[in-house]
Amino acid sequence: MKTLTHFDKDGQARMVDISTKSDTIREAVAKCLVHMKPETFRMIQGKEISKGDVLGVARTAGIMSAKKTHDLIPMCHSINITGVDITFHPVREKSCIEIEAAVKTVGRTGVEMDALVTVSVTALTIYDMCKSVDKDMTITDICIIKKSGGKSGTYTRWQK
Amino acid sequence: MKTLTHFDKDGQARMVDISTKSDTIREAVAKCLVHMKPETFRMIQGKEISKGDVLGVARTAGIMSAKKTHDLIPMCHSINITGVDITFHPVREKSCIEIEAAVKTVGRTGVEMDALVTVSVTALTIYDMCKSVDKDMTITDICIIKKSGGKSGTYTRWQK
Amino acid sequence: MKTLTHFDKDGQARMVDISTKSDTIREAVAKCLVHMKPETFRMIQGKEISKGDVLGVARTAGIMSAKKTHDLIPMCHSINITGVDITFHPVREKSCIEIEAAVKTVGRTGVEMDALVTVSVTALTIYDMCKSVDKDMTITDICIIKKSGGKSGTYTRWQK
C-alpha cells in the first residue's frame, strides 16, 4: 500500500532520507493554461509592435523560480538543476496560453516539483504583467504530464 | 484605453513608480482548487488518525511564500504584508480541496500577486506531500476573487 | 486570558493582521552565551596577532541575519529594520562570550524575533569559525532581555 512518504510512522513531517539513492538523469515536464480576455491575448501576442515582451519576462521569472523550489516547498530537497526549457503555446481560439516546462537534473530525487513551480511562476508573472488590463485571468490545469529517471521509472499522465 | 503598465512607452519592462501613491489598507483574496483521487482526499482528511498533517504543512508554506512574492514575480514591489489567512474547503463529492487566501497590507500597491502566490504555493505543497500516492493531482481555478483598497477601489470577480 | 495569537479560534496558524496597529519606534534586546574551551577563547581574543577576526565575521553574519527573520520564522511579518547593534562581552573566567543584539524598527510590530535570530546566527557563526578546534562549544541563554514600543509597552526580563 502506498503511503505519504513525507511523514514518518508517527505522522511527523520530515525530509525523506535519499542518501542511498543513485544519481541518475531525471526529467519532469509540467504544464498549465492561462486563460484571458481576447483583448489581453492580442496584447501579449503583439509584442512585435513594441507593446512589451510579456512572455520574455515570464520565461525569465519561470527559469529563476525553478532554482527556488526547495525554498518554497518545505519537504523538497535542494538539488542542482541541470536544465530548464519553457515553451509557450498560444491557443487563439480559446484565448489562452499553454505553458510547458521541462526541468532536468542529475541527482537522487526527481524534479516534478521544480517543473510545477516553474509553470506556476511563469503563469503568475503573465498575470502580473497583464493585470492592469485583465483581472479576470485564470490559471488552470497545472499538472505533471511526464517524468522519467529514478527507481520509479517513467510516468506519463493518462491524458494531457 | 488600458495599457500594460509594467512596460514604458517603448515597450521596456520596468518596476512602475508608485512613490506618490498613498498608503492605504489593501486586501486581496485569491483561490484555487486541488483535484485528487478520492483515496488521496481521504488520506488528507484523515489526519486525526496520525497520518500526518498535509494541510498544516501546506498552510505554513503558503504563509511563508506570501513574503517571497517580490522575489518570484519580477516587476512586483517589495511590500510589508500585514496579515495572511489561508482557509481550506474540502469538497468531498468532487474529491478536491478549495484553498482561499486573504492577504493584507498597508501600502502603496495592491496584494493581488501575493494572494495568488500564496494559494499557488499552498496547492503545490499539497501536491508535494501527496505525490507519492497520486501523481495525477491537478491544480485549477487560480484567480483573484476580490480586492479592495487603493485608487482603483474594489474589484469582485463576476463569478466565484 | 492570554492566547496564542498566531492561531485563529479553530487552531489554524495565520499571520496575525496588524493593519490597524500604529507605526511606532520599537526596540528589542536579546542575548546569548557561547561557551567554549579556554584555548578556543584565547584564539578568538588573539585576533590582534593575525589569527583571523572570528567576531568580525560573526557580527557581519548576525547583522545580515536580522534582515532574514521573516524568511526563517513562518508567522513573522516582514518589516524594515532601522538599526542593528551587536556587542560582545568576553568573560574570560568562564571561557564564554556573551552576545547582545539591539534591533530597532519603526513599524506595526515588534522586533523580538529579529533580535533573537541575530544573537543566534552570530553565535552559530562563532561555532562555525571555531569548530575545527572545538566541537564541544555550546550556546545557551538565548532570551529577550528587554523590549519597548508598541501597545504592550516595555518588557524587562526579571533577571538578566
Added chain:
Amino acid sequence: MKTLTHFDKDGQARMVDISTKSDTIREAVAKCLVHMKPETFRMIQGKEISKGDVLGVARTAGIMSAKKTHDLIPMCHSINITGVDITFHPVREKSCIEIEAAVKTVGRTGVEMDALVTVSVTALTIYDMCKSVDKDMTITDICIIKKSGGKSGTYTRWQK
C-alpha cells in the same frame, strides 16, 4: 596543532577549498532545549484540543531552515541535504521541550552547522508562536551531540 581552518595563514577569512575531498554519507545530530512556563508547556502539548499545532509549524520551519544554512553562516559551503528529521521530547517536570535534529548529506563536507541551524530555528519558531503568552522562554544547550562521515570520522559529545 589545530588551527582555525576558516582563515588563511594571514588571518583572512575564506571558504575552505574542499574540491579534493571525497563524497561520503555524512550525518550530524544537534539538540537544544526550550524552557518555558508550565502554562505554556501545557498549551503546546494540548494541541489535540484545537489550540493550534505549535510544534508542527516549528518542525516545518526547522526543516526549511536546514536548506538555508549556507545563506546564514558566511563560510559554510552550499550543499545538497539528503534528509532532515526533527524529534521533540517534551519534559513535563522541567517544563521544557528538547529538540533533536538529524541532518544528512552525501558530500565533501559535514552538516554540523545545518543541524545546529535546524534546532535553533525550530526553537526560535516555538518562541515566536508562544511569545504572546510567555516572553520569558529561554533556549539553551544548543550543541552537536554526534557526527559521522568524512575524514575526521565520528565524533560523540562527552555528555549529552
Added chain:
Amino acid sequence: MKTLTHFDKDGQARMVDISTKSDTIREAVAKCLVHMKPETFRMIQGKEISKGDVLGVARTAGIMSAKKTHDLIPMCHSINITGVDITFHPVREKSCIEIEAAVKTVGRTGVEMDALVTVSVTALTIYDMCKSVDKDMTITDICIIKKSGGKSGTYTRWQK
C-alpha cells in the same frame, strides 16, 4: 570631519540607526559600461532577427536584483523600493553598452546601493548571456551619477 558611519566609535560594524529620520522620496541614478567585441555588440543589437533578447533578460535580472540589495550588502537597510527604470545606451563606435538605472523609494535612507547593485547585476547578466562568444568582456565605470532626497540633499557627480 566625515566619518565612516557604518562603524561605531570603537570601530565595530553596525547597521546605522535611522529610526528618527524622515520618510522622504529618494532617488538614485547609477551607471556602468559593458565593453565587448564588435561581433558581440552586433549579436546583442540584432535581436530583431531572432537571436534572442540579451538585454531583455538582463533588464529583468537587474530589476529583480534591486530588491535583493539588503541581502547582498551587509550594512544596508531593507527598504521598499517604489520604482526601478533601466535604460540601455548602445555606443556602436566604442562597442560598448551603457547601462543606467534609476531607483526610487519613499523611506528613511537612500537608494544609492540599490541603484549600484542594479547596474552591476544587469551588466553581469549581459556577460553571462554572451560569455559563450566573448570571455573578454569588461565592466567599467560603475558609479553614482546623481542622488536626491533626504537630509544630505542632492548629489551630482562632477563628471558623468
Added chain:
Amino acid sequence: MKTLTHFDKDGQARMVDISTKSDTIREAVAKCLVHMKPETFRMIQGKEISKGDVLGVARTAGIMSAKKTHDLIPMCHSINITGVDITFHPVREKSCIEIEAAVKTVGRTGVEMDALVTVSVTALTIYDMCKSVDKDMTITDICIIKKSGGKSGTYTRWQK
C-alpha cells in the same frame, strides 16, 4: 561559428542542459578595481587604529554572494561551490584597491559568473562602507582573468 548558448534556435532563453557534461574541478579568477579619494584609501588602510575593518566586512559579503550567483543571474545553474578566496591588493599611488576572487567547484559547469559576482559584491560593499565620506568612488575593470577545467579548457585573459 560561436552562438549565444543561452538561447535556443528560436531565440528563446533557456537554462542550457548540462546533464551529460562531466563533473570536473573548475576554477575561475575574476578581478576588479575600486577607485577612491586618497583620504578614503587611507581610512580603509588605517584599520589598525580602530577605524573599523572595511575590507573584512567586504570580504565576508563577497564570499556570501558567491553562493547567491544562481539567484542573481537568470540562466546560471545552481552549483555547489567548493572554495572561495578573496585577495585585496591596495595600490597606494593610484588610490585604488584591486580585488581578486578565486572560486572553485567540482561540477558540470564553470564558475566564471560566481567569481564575477564575488568581486562585484565585494567592491559594492566597500562602496557602501565608505559612501558617507566619498560618493565619487568608481568600480572598474570587472573581468575574468583566468578559468580552468571543463571541456573548453583553460582561458587566460590576453592582458591582466
